[in-house]
Amino acid sequence: MRSYVREAKRRGLGTRRERIGPIIERLAEEHKDAEIALRFRSNLELLVSVMLSAQTTDVNVNRVTERLFEKYTKPEDYLAVPEEELQRDIYATGFFRQKTKAIRGTMQALLERFDGEVPTKLEDLVTLPGVARKTANVVAAELGHAQGIVVDTHVRRLSQRLGLTRQEPPVKIELDLQKIVPRADWARFPHLLIWHGRRVCDARRPLCEECVLASLCPSSRVDVVDQPASG
């Protein structure tokens, strides 16, 4: 992959550490509404929503959970019905067999090891069946205990385009971001990149001419010289 870290140096845009502050400021100004798009009313609903969101859109998950959460309100409810019934109830989110298995396993684990409550520590969350690091990071951040930085497809693409990382594997990208993103911003930073990725920095057609980060971005297709790096 082309390294935009080196390109940032060539264009004289400043180091990653120098650019990260203005990048966050400008994105926060641009996307004031950037927050998780999943709808939930409790920690348990949050966890289930995030587990269901694998390989599908948040809009699709919200459509399914609107009914699901009326029927299933506590961990026991997911175990009280036959497996096939839960499969049917979450069918529209795709991968319904794996997701059913993961959800039921997780509910069992919550009851056995966490008094039926959703833990907030990353190290506990990743012990739940079917809960990978990304899911755990999303849940911990939403519960106000961000212990890492969520790296999804948008975060990955934008971090690379902005020259904040040279890495490909999400875990390595996360480590690079942890070194430069202030800890207080670990929860909101992914939301900012996700919304910017959806609205402006599209995978195929980035709208560089409309982008507030153009003067800080080594992969910008437009020449912007008017905005100082300080923000």
Ligand code: SF4
């Ligand atoms: S300048 Fe272009 S490539 Fe860079 S973040 Fe903005 S839209 Fe994406």
